[in-house]
Amino acid sequence: MDSPMESSSRDAQKVDVLIGGAGFAGLALAIALHQGLAPSFSVTVADPALAGPAKDGRASAIVAAARRLFETIGVWQEVEAQPILDMVVTDSRLADVVRPAFLSFDGDVEPGEPFAHMIENGPLLAALAAKAKAEGVALRPAAVTEIEFATDRTQVRLSNGEALAARLLVAADGARSAIRERAEEHFLPAGPFAILPLTRDVAVGHRSSIVWTEEAQAAARIVALPEAEFHAELERRFGLHLGEIAAVGPRRVLPLGLSVARAFIADRLALVGDAAHVIHPIAGQGLNMGLKDVAALAEVIVDAVRLGLDPGSLAVLERYQRWRRFDTMAMGIATDGLNRLFSNQSDVLRLVRDVGLGLVDRLPVLKRLFIREAAGLVGEVPKLLRGEAL
Numbered sequence: 001m002d003s004p005m006e007s008s009s010r011d012a013q014k015v016d017v018l019i020g021g022a023g024f025a026g027l028a029l030a031i032a033l034h035q036g037l038a039p040s041f042s043v044t045v046a047d048p049a050l051a052g053p054a055k056d057g058r059a060s061a062i063v064a065a066a067r068r069l070f071e072t073i074g075v076w077q078e079v080e081a082q083p084i085l086d087m088v089v090t091d092s093r094l095a096d097v098v099r100p101a102f103l104s105f106d107g108d109v110e111p112g113e114p115f116a117h118m119i120e121n122g123p124l125l126a127a128l129a130a131k132a133k134a135e136g137v138a139l140r141p142a143a144v145t146e147i148e149f150a151t152d153r154t155q156v157r158l159s160n161g162e163a164l165a166a167r168l169l170v171a172a173d174g175a176r177s178a179i180r181e182r183a184e185e186h187f188l189p190a191g192p193f194a195i196l197p198l199t200r201d202v203a204v205g206h207r208s209s210i211v212w213t214e215e216a217q218a219a220a221r222i223v224a225l226p227e228a229e230f231h232a233e234l235e236r237r238f239g240l241h242l243g244e245i246a247a248v249g250p251r252r253v254l255p256l257g258l259s260v261a262r263a264f265i266a267d268r269l270a271l272v273g274d275a276a277h278v279i280h281p282i283a284g285q286g287l288n289m290g291l292k293d294v295a296a297l298a299e300v301i302v303d304a305v306r307l308g309l310d311p312g313s314l315a316v317l318e319r320y321q322r323w324r325r326f327d328t329m330a331m332g333i334a335t336d337g338l339n340r341l342f343s344n345q346s347d348v349l350r351l352v353r354d355v356g357l358g359l360v361d362r363l364p365v366l367k368r369l370f371i372r373e374a375a376g377l378v379g380e381v382p383k384l385l386r387g388e389a390l
Helices: 004-009 024-037 064-073 121-135 216-223 227-238 286-306 314-343 347-361 364-374
Strands: 013-020 043-046 059-063 082-084 086-090 101-106 108-110 116-120 138-140 144-149 154-158 163-171 184-186 193-197 208-212 258-260 269-271
Touching: 013 024, 024 043, 024 064, 024 121, 024 286, 059 064, 059 121, 059 286, 064 116, 064 286, 116 121, 121 138, 208 227, 216 227, 258 314, 286 314
Parallel strands: 013 043, 013 163, 043 138, 163 269
Antiparallel strands: 059 116, 082 116, 086 101, 144 154, 154 163, 184 258, 193 208
């Protein structure tokens, strides 16, 4: 007797690429593939979140390379963003009256091009979904619930009962990916506190997104404080150099960790974004690393299909894995190391890191290299991150 998947596969809709997950990575990948290979190449995105408007109230730092990707696929022009024109790094304790700046960066990777922008997630997700729909990407407000890998197709059933047969399945469904086969998670101690500018709101004035990391017990205690006490804790970390402050958004606690999948690919399967890796937010690189995945995988698939190759074959997908896994591991190790260095309270380590920051501040060539690295413009950069269409 045939299994339910086998019996439905004969009637399954055939698609070239099925992307599970309609976040930044999934939608950007769908748009890039459709623009590079339409009309003969079909792309479907499946995610229950597509049933309604984007509800992500967070904000993200979009580095220059990722902004170029969004510009190239035609969505950056639809949203408001706040350029980060400079960055100041301090190293101090909460009780310190003076917080000296040990390292500062100006914000240009090229003349007139800021190394990063701050943007609110909701409007950008909405712009991506609208662009995908306008391009002709098939959007399914349902989850991937069953997967069966075959020789030439991946048989998939969605939560709405629909059956699809895809040449390639892409997991873009986040850190707790239901599609990803395996991953290793290592939870790390907390550390940085960052103040990131957002566009000005007429009603409330200047706004900033706060990245505030604490150990788990301290975070639970702080988020449960009454308003006045919470404000005092925030003010202790924020300082008063920007004037009077007030919390205007809801309080949320999100666990942090470092996880990297053992493999980014399998036969007819590729992982992108948080489904492939989760890194510490100390350098604001998590989302941007996912967009590097998108740019690399899109270029690999487009090049392969134009050569008449099977986009779901291991031979094709190995190029994507070689391109992205080493870079991901290097960034994960670097952010882990930075977090451990700056969250350690040793006076000796504090002296060493402050001396190191001061030396870097006096070496313009090294500072520029760091800026370009943070902006995603070092190494083998995919076309979309250079602002080039596929």
